[in-house]
Structure formats: structure tokens, C-alpha cells
Amino acid sequence: MSARAESVTVEAGTFDMPIWLPESGSGPGMLLIQEIWGVGPYIVEVAEELAALGYVVAAPDLFWRVEPNYVGTHDEEGLKQAIEVSSRFEVETGVADLAAAVDHLAGLPEVSAGVGALGFCLGGTMAYLLAARTTLGAVVSFYGSGVPDSLNLLPDIDCPVQFHFGGSDPYIPREQVALVEQAVSGLPNVEIHVQEDGGHAFHNRLAPMFHQPEPAARAWALTEAFLAKNLPV
Template structure:
């Protein structure tokens, strides 16, 4: 697979979006939305995995207005620094940036069959906001802490959605996930999975403090099956 950097133009500037191509050279697009650690080694590893599945993957730099190219260390100090940076992040501007990035990704000549989105942590929340605004082909949202408090947006989302949460997540109250599950129940194309043995960021293999291998493997199988149904690779 190959990788390159694209520039995405918005009203107040330009930001980078790293793009990975599958071995075939073309395929459906997937906008990969970063955690608070930025487009670092974990996001790049996920991008390579998705490209290996046949997708053209774009990972935009959400923090470009605050600290372009931010890559937080996956330790306690890096967590605190990344959380401080995320506390200054403007969700409205970020959603507009993602909409522009999705359009930019979908317009690439190598993207065929539509463009969806997949986000982790901060990216899980931002993907949800994006889906309510910009109509991606599909969405996978991993442990988006803001999602349970924005249930009113569900009616604005028209694409298939898979939500993934950990049952042992200290950052996202279980009651909020239960309310989301009730709101999602019966909505065509929407599904919610709780990995009871997963905490927050349980899929992040670069962060030993969070990674739960069994929960991560189970959730990823569900994600692969969901993407195969909702954004199939030809």
C-alpha cells in the first residue's frame, strides 16, 4: 500500500489529511477520525489495517488550529497533555473541517463506491456530529463520550451506524450508554455493541493503560462485518 498527504481547504486555512491507498489502488473511502493523541502511531496502524481491507483511508489533522501535527505520547503525561489540548478544541469548527475532509476524500479519483467514517474516542463523538451534518455513507463510532448526551441528533442521521462502547469505561457512564441503546433500538441500520470487558480506548494497542486485547479483537470483527455490509469493497 502507499501513503501520501493531501491538503484540505476551508474558509480560514488549510490542513493536512494523510491518505493511505489499498494494494488495488482504489476502493471506497473511509475518513479515519483521530483520538486526542492525534494522527499518531495508533491511528496510522489502523489506517494501514483498513487500507489492507481495500479502503482508501484519509486521516485529517483535527488539531491543526491548536497544534498542527500533534502526536501525544501514550503514557500518563501524554494523556494529560492531550486532554488539555482537546479541552480547547472547537467541536463546531471541527465538524466543518471533517465535512470538508470527507468531501475532499470522496473527490479523490481513486475513491470508488462512496465514503464513510470511522472514529475513536474524540473521533467517535466527532464522527457522530459529522453523520448528522454531512451524510457519510456509513459510520463506526468507538466510545464517543459525547454521543449519549446528543441523542436528539439521531433523527438527523440517515446512514448506517455502529456504536462500540466498553462496559468498564470510567469516562462514559453506563446509564448514558443504556439510554443510547434504547434510542437506537428499532432504528434501521443502527446497532450498538458493548464489550463488557472493555474500558475506555480498549482498542488502542499503543496505550498499555487502556488496551484490552480480547475486547478489541471482538469489536473489530464486528466492525469488519458491519463495513462489509454497509461500505463493501468490490
């Protein structure tokens, strides 16, 4: 596995987007969309895991317009700061930046077979919104708090989508998750998995206040199977 620095240019400027390559040197593209803590050690670990599966992974700096290359700490003070930084983030502009990132990733010589997107928390919402705007091979959305309020976009999404939620998430009430379950019921391209014992950000192994190993392991196994089926390497 190898990694390199890349950047994406849009009308307002340029933002960083590191790239991780699989051992094979090529494969499908995977846009990895950060949480509110930025492209930090946790996102790097996930990128390396996805690259080990055979994907060419790109993790764009979503906050470049408000706090370039911001990386927050996984503690109470870091959470407060990350919430403040994310409060200055404009979602619609961010979706446009991600669409440009998809185009850049798809154009890399190492990307051989389509591009998918996977996001956590804020990134889970952004991956979903991105799927309604651009063509993707597959999307995985982990506990996106903006999903329940944007269910009207489901008809605009043609690619396979996998949603993950925690059934005990204090930031996304269970009744909101139930709305997603109802909305996707019967849709052939969408599946949803709720870890009833999972809270928010349960997959983030570098956030002691959130990480829950068992729900995380179950959800990641489902993710790998979904990607292997819908965006095979």
C-alpha cells in the same frame, strides 16, 4: 499499499490529511478520525489495516487550529497534555473541517464508491456528529463520550451506524451507554455493541494503560463485518 500527503483548504487555512491507498489502487473512501492523541502511530496502524481491507483511507489533522500535527504520548503525562490540547478544540468548527475533509476525500480519483467514517474516543463523537451533518455511506463510532448527550441528532442520520462502547468505561458510565441503547432500539440503520469487560480506549493497542486485547478483537471483528455489509469494497 501506498501512502501520500494531502491537504485540505478551508476558509481559515489548510490542514494536513495523509492518504493510504489499498493494493488495488482504488475503493470506497474511509475518513479515520483521531483520538485526543492526534494522528499518531496508532491511527497510522488502523489506517493501514483499513487500507488492507480495500479502503482509501484519510486521517485529517483534527487539532490543526490549536496544535498543528500534534501527536501525544501514551502515558500519564501524555494523557494530561492531550486533554489540555483537546480542551482548546472547538467541536462545531471541527465538524465543519471534517465535512470539508469528506468532500476532499470523495473527490479523489481513487475513491470509487462512497465515503464512510470511523472514529475513536473524540473521533467517535465527531464521526457521529458528522453523520448528522453530511451524507456518508456508513459510520463506526468507538466510545464517543459526546454521543449520549447528542441523541437528539439520531433522526438526522440516514446512513448505517455502528456504536461500540465499553461496559466498564470510567469516562462513559454504563448508565450513559444504556441511554444510547434505549435510544437506538428499533432503529433499522443503527446497531450498538457493548463490550461489558471493556474500559475506555480498549482498542488502542499502543496505549498500555487502556488496551484490552479481547474486547478489541471482538469489536474489530464486528467492525469489519459491518463495513463489508454496508460499504463493500
